[in-house]
Amino acid sequence: MLRVENVTHAYGGRPVLRDVSLDLAEHRIGIIGANGSGKSTLARTLNGLVLPDSGRVLLDGRDTRRDTRWIRGRVGFVFADPAAQIVMPTVAEDVQIGLRGRGLGRAEIQERVDAVLCRHGLEGHRDHPAHLLSGGQKQMLALASVLVTEPDVLVCDEPTTLLDLRNVRVVERALRALPQQVILLTHHLGTLAGFDRVVVMDEGRAVFDGAPAAAIAHYTELMDAGAAAPGDDAAARPAPEEPRT
Ligand SMILES: Nc1ncnc2c1ncn2[C@@H]1O[C@H](COP(=O)(O)OP(=O)(O)OP(=O)(O)O)[C@@H](O)[C@H]1O
Numbered sequence: 747m748l749r750v751e752n753v754t755h756a757y758g759g760r761p762v763l764r765d766v767s768l769d770l771a772e773h774r775i776g777i778i779g780a781n782g783s784g785k786s787t788l789a790r791t792l793n794g795l796v797l798p799d800s801g802r803v804l805l806d807g808r809d810t811r812r813d814t815r816w817i818r819g820r821v822g823f824v825f826a827d828p829a830a831q832i833v834m835p836t837v838a839e840d841v842q843i844g845l846r847g848r849g850l851g852r853a854e855i856q857e858r859v860d861a862v863l864c865r866h867g868l869e870g871h872r873d874h875p876a877h878l879l880s881g882g883q884k885q886m887l888a889l890a891s892v893l894v895t896e897p898d899v900l901v902c903d904e905p906t907t908l909l910d911l912r913n914v915r916v917v918e919r920a921l922r923a924l925p926q927q928v929i930l931l932t933h934h935l936g937t938l939a940g941f942d943r944v945v946v947m948d949e950g951r952a953v954f955d956g957a958p959a960a961a962i963a964h965y966t967e968l969m970d971a972g973a974a975a976p977g978d979d980a981a982a983r984p985a986p987e988e989p990r991t
Pocket residue numbers: 757758762779780781782783784785786787788
């Protein structure tokens with residue numbers, strides 16, 4: 747189980763995570779919050795991409811600070827922009843690269859690559875140049891390239907941000923079907939239906955933690971309150987004039 751213990755983190759002296767503590771045990775966990783609330787930074791602490799300034803992050807009792815390599819192998823990470831994750835010229839090569847150095851034979855590598863491509867609708871694109879895939883296909887490739895390594899936990903940082911609605915659905919379906927634990931950061935609140943738990947981040951703190959509907963209601967209230975904050979005179983502004991004809 748992933749455990750976040752009293753984690754704080756700052757960039758250039760500016761606090762981004764403030765004493766966050768979470769036990770992340772459920773199968774499907776969402777993390778939502780305003781832009782800049784610290785979601786990505788929190789997600790990155792989960793596999794040691796970001797090490798906390800204080801506090802610690804543990805996977806099954808092992809600290810990301812000490813056992814970074816082991817934890818990276820157990821916690822897969824999918825980024826919002828698949829282009830940042832695709833490193834090889836062809837689809838199959840890109841999936842295969844994650845299996846390097848694991849002492850697997852050629853046949854097993856081939857088998858695992860074929861299986862993951864097939865599961866994610868990319869079997870017909872095996873030798874296709876990866877950069878020519880559509881946005882949705884690139885996101886599926888990024889997902890496949892992480893899943894081929896068989897992580898226990900998958901952390902997805904807004905994997906549907908760049909996608910149209912059809913591809914959002916494709917990625918949602920793929921995530922739903924995964925046997926492993928998924929921790930999903932998203933601004934697509936509908937994706938969280940059926941999740942076990944949703945954490946709301948605000949200004950570096952986990953301010954709500956509960957069922958999806960209650961978490962979304964809390965987040966919506968938070969955003970509405972922010973939109974009508976004192977000093978914001980938007981509500982007092984006169985409505986724009988109708989164009990005259
Ligand atoms: N590498 C970095 N160096 C400096 N500041 C950073 C870095 N990464 C993030 N920040 C800052 O930390 C704050 C939190 O960023 P973070 O990406 O964690 O928020 P977020 O909730 O994921 O936002 P979004 O919804 O926009 O992706 C932001 O103000 C951001 O500018």
